Amino acid sequence: MNSHDLQGVDVTIHQVKKKYDDREVLEGLDLQIREGEFVAIVGKSGCGKSTLLRLVAGLEDINGGSINLDGTPLEGLNKQARMMFQDGRLLPWKRVMDNVCLGLPSDEKDRAMQAITQVGLKERIHDYPSKLSGGQKQRVALARALVHDPSLLLLDEPLGALDALTRLEMQRLIESLWLERKFTSILVTHDVEEAVAISDRVILIENGKIALNQPIHLPRPRQRTNPAFSMYVEEILARIMNRKSKKNYSMLVNTETESLFNPINN
Amino acid sequence: MKGNRKGPLEKFVPWFIPFFIIAAWQLLSWSGAIPERILPAPSQIIQAGIDLTITGELSEHMGISLWRALVGFLIGGIAGFVFGLLNGVFRFADLFFDTSIQMLRNIPHLALIPLVIMWFGIGETSKVFLVALGVLFPVYINTYHGIKSIDKKLIEMGKAYGLNGKELFFQIILPGAMSSILVGIRFSLGVMWLTLIVAETISAQSGIGYMAMNAREFMQMDVIVLSIIIYALFGKISDMIAKYFEGKLLKWNN
Numbered sequence: 001m002n003s004h005d006l007q008g009v010d011v012t013i014h015q016v017k018k019k020y021d022d023r024e025v026l027e028g029l030d031l032q033i034r035e036g037e038f039v040a041i042v043g044k045s046g047c048g049k050s051t052l053l054r055l056v057a058g059l060e061d062i063n064g065g066s067i068n069l070d071g072t073p074l075e076g077l078n079k080q081a082r083m084m085f086q087d088g089r090l091l092p093w094k095r096v097m098d099n100v101c102l103g104l105p106s107d108e109k110d111r112a113m114q115a116i117t118q119v120g121l122k123e124r125i126h127d128y129p130s131k132l133s134g135g136q137k138q139r140v141a142l143a144r145a146l147v148h149d150p151s152l153l154l155l156d157e158p159l160g161a162l163d164a165l166t167r168l169e170m171q172r173l174i175e176s177l178w179l180e181r182k183f184t185s186i187l188v189t190h191d192v193e194e195a196v197a198i199s200d201r202v203i204l205i206e207n208g209k210i211a212l213n214q215p216i217h218l219p220r221p222r223q224r225t226n227p228a229f230s231m232y233v234e235e236i237l238a239r240i241m242n243r244k245s246k247k248n249y250s251m252l253v254n255t256e257t258e259s260l261f262n263p264i265n266n
Numbered sequence: 267m268k269g270n271r272k273g274p275l276e277k278f279v280p281w282f283i284p285f286f287i288i289a290a291w292q293l294l295s296w297s298g299a300i301p302e303r304i305l306p307a308p309s310q311i312i313q314a315g316i317d318l319t320i321t322g323e324l325s326e327h328m329g330i331s332l333w334r335a336l337v338g339f340l341i342g343g344i345a346g347f348v349f350g351l352l353n354g355v356f357r358f359a360d361l362f363f364d365t366s367i368q369m370l371r372n373i374p375h376l377a378l379i380p381l382v383i384m385w386f387g388i389g390e391t392s393k394v395f396l397v398a399l400g401v402l403f404p405v406y407i408n409t410y411h412g413i414k415s416i417d418k419k420l421i422e423m424g425k426a427y428g429l430n431g432k433e434l435f436f437q438i439i440l441p442g443a444m445s446s447i448l449v450g451i452r453f454s455l456g457v458m459w460l461t462l463i464v465a466e467t468i469s470a471q472s473g474i475g476y477m478a479m480n481a482r483e484f485m486q487m488d489v490i491v492l493s494i495i496i497y498a499l500f501g502k503i504s505d506m507i508a509k510y511f512e513g514k515l516l517k518w519n520n
Contacts, residue, residue: 059426077426089423093441093518102437103427128518144427 008036008184009080009151010070011056017064018051025051027208028065035070035151038178038185040195043205044240049188052205053154056186057083069152082150086157088137090129090144097125100144115143119173135166139173146177153178155187159194171198175220192240196232197222204239212239306488311495314488323477328496331462331473334390335500338397339458343451346402350409350447355439367406375399376464388469393462400461401454408450412443445516452508459501 011033018026025048033039041049054060056067058078067074090099100112116125119139129137138158145153155174159167175198178185189195195202196216204212216232223229288308294300295307302310318324349367352359375396386392416439424438466475474493481489 057426059422077428079428083423083426085419085423087419089419091420091438091441093444093516094437095518102424103429103433130518130520148427 007151008034008182010035010068011152011184011186012068012071013052013056013065014068015065016052016055016062016067018048018055018060019063025208026055029205029209031203031210033184033186035184036182037201038175038187038199039201039203040187040189040199041203041205042189042192042195042236042240043211045190047205048208049205050156053083053156053186053188056152057081057154059083078152080150081152081154082145082148083154083156084138084141084145084158086160088129088141088158090137090140092129095126095128096121096132096140099129099140100147102144104147112143112147115147116140118146118177119143133166135162135170138162138170142170142174142177146181149181149183151183153183153185155185155189157188157190160190167194172221174198179220192233192236193224196229196236197224202232202236204236206240212236303485303487306491310488311492314486314492318489318492327472327474327477331466331475332500334393334466334473335397335458335462338394338462339401339454341394342398342401343405343454345398346405346450346454347409347447349402350406350450351413354410354413354443355435364410367403371403371407376461379465379468383469388471393465393470393473396465397458397461400457404454404457405447405450408446408453409443412446412450413439415446416442445512445519448508448512448515452505452512455504455508456501459497459504463497 011031013029013031013033015028015030016026017024017028029048029052031039031052041052043049051060055062056074056078058074058076058081069078069080091102094102096116097109097112100116101109104112113122113125116122119142121136121139121143124132124136129140132140141158159170162170171194174185187195187199192202196218199216202212202214202216203210204214214232214236218226218228218232291300291305292308295302295305295310300307306314315324349363353364353367354360378399379396382392382395386395420438420442421434424434429437462473463475466473467479470476470479474496478490478493481487481493
């Protein structure tokens with residue numbers, strides 16, 4: 001598995017609708033994600049962001065519209081995608097190694113070992129999940145997802161239950177693995193700062209539609225101390241809360257001003 | 267594992283009370299405070315055990331009782347397990363069988379003894395049948411419940427990670443239901459001995475229960491008490507075996 005033959009997939013979501021009983025969660029949503037792009041989806045709870053992720057994973061059927069992967073319509077389970085869940089969903093009766101090996105052909109154990117090493121848990125392969133901390137469990141879940149070399153990594157608030165420090169560590173880990181392997185990634189999060197810190201683009205979903213589509217032009221690794229960083233965060237938060245931000249940051253969407261926030265890079 | 271290592275004190279403390287009772291019993295019997303026809307002394311019971319071992323009677327009766335228990339347990343346990351699995355996994359099987367099984371479950375199986383004697387006589391079949399029937403339901407209920415109560419999210423995850431039906435069953439459904447299945451097995455072991463005792467006492471020509479009933483006719487108090495103690499030991503040993511497997515299979519749970 002050389003990194004050069006791994007790549008992301010292009011995801012085109014067109015007029016996607018999803019209903020639960022009579023409640024319409026997504027009302028004709030359009031979203032285009034380039035291959036290798038890292039997109040973060042934010043929004044209030046119940047806005048349908050997790051639902052969108054589950055639709056892309058093929059865990060649920062859409063009630064209208066289409067989802068295309070590299071131009072091919074998605075039917076049933078999305079085999080190119082791997083999902084990381086908020087609650088980890090490790091199998092408690094399997095040791096770390098066997099959890100990562102889940103669904104892997106038995107002659108590819110060395111790949112599991114490699115993935116575990118990448119998330120820094122080489123010493124813990126023989127432990128049961130109950131012996132691991134919350135952050136370590138999510139590392140195992142990440143290794144389990146990445147061992148299949150997915151071209152699309154779906155992250156459903158995977159860091160939501162972690163403490164602040166562990167969260168930062170995990171964000172760095174996910175970012176570095178993404179930079180190395182260049183899979184397409186969609187992160188659903190309620191943490192705007194996390195979204196700005198890790199993604200190329202932040203999508204805000206409101207009332208079943210996309211309310212904001214904000215590219216983040218900041219150099220990596222991202223510095224939270226960078227004033228532009230806080231501007232992005234404040235702008236997006238203001239938009240979520242439906243209030244005008246104090247200053248006018250509309251220039252943020254303008255790529256010409258990128259240099260303004262990118263003094264180091266350019 | 268840590269915490270599993272017991273100090274000498276922890277090993278012996280649980281045995282203080284049984285030891286004290288037996289010692290007191292023996293002393294009271296010697297002093298004549300407990301008449302022999304009410305309760306024989308421990309030493310007499312041991313002597314009866316030795317005598318019956320020498321004549322070969324004891325091992326014969328124990329062997330036949332163990333055989334009945336084991337065969338009945340296997341038949342009933344496997345049937346309960348298979349039905350539990352089927353009805354837990356497949357919706358149609360659930361609809362088709364569960365109501366009927368629940369109805370049968372509510373008949374006390376020991377109430378069937380007269381009927382079973384009419385059907386099978388007092389031979390082996392009747393005993394094995396009763397034990398199997400008694401064991402079936404606890405295993406069924408707990409297997410069924412164990413499968414029904416598996417976290418649906420884990421099954422969804424398994425599907426999303428490309429597991430096929432067989433892998434899903436052996437890697438997620440069966441291990442997920444295992445702790446409940448083992449509860450069912452431990453419970454059914456109790457039912458197994460109880461059923462066997464009753465069946466052997468009422469209608470048998472061999473086995474520990476028969477040995478006790480036969481001893482009653484000859485007023486052999488020591489043999490009667492010996493039979494009761496053997497049943498207690500059987501029960502305890504089978505529970506220990508079940509507990510051992512529980513520890514092995516549910517290691518991840520500690």
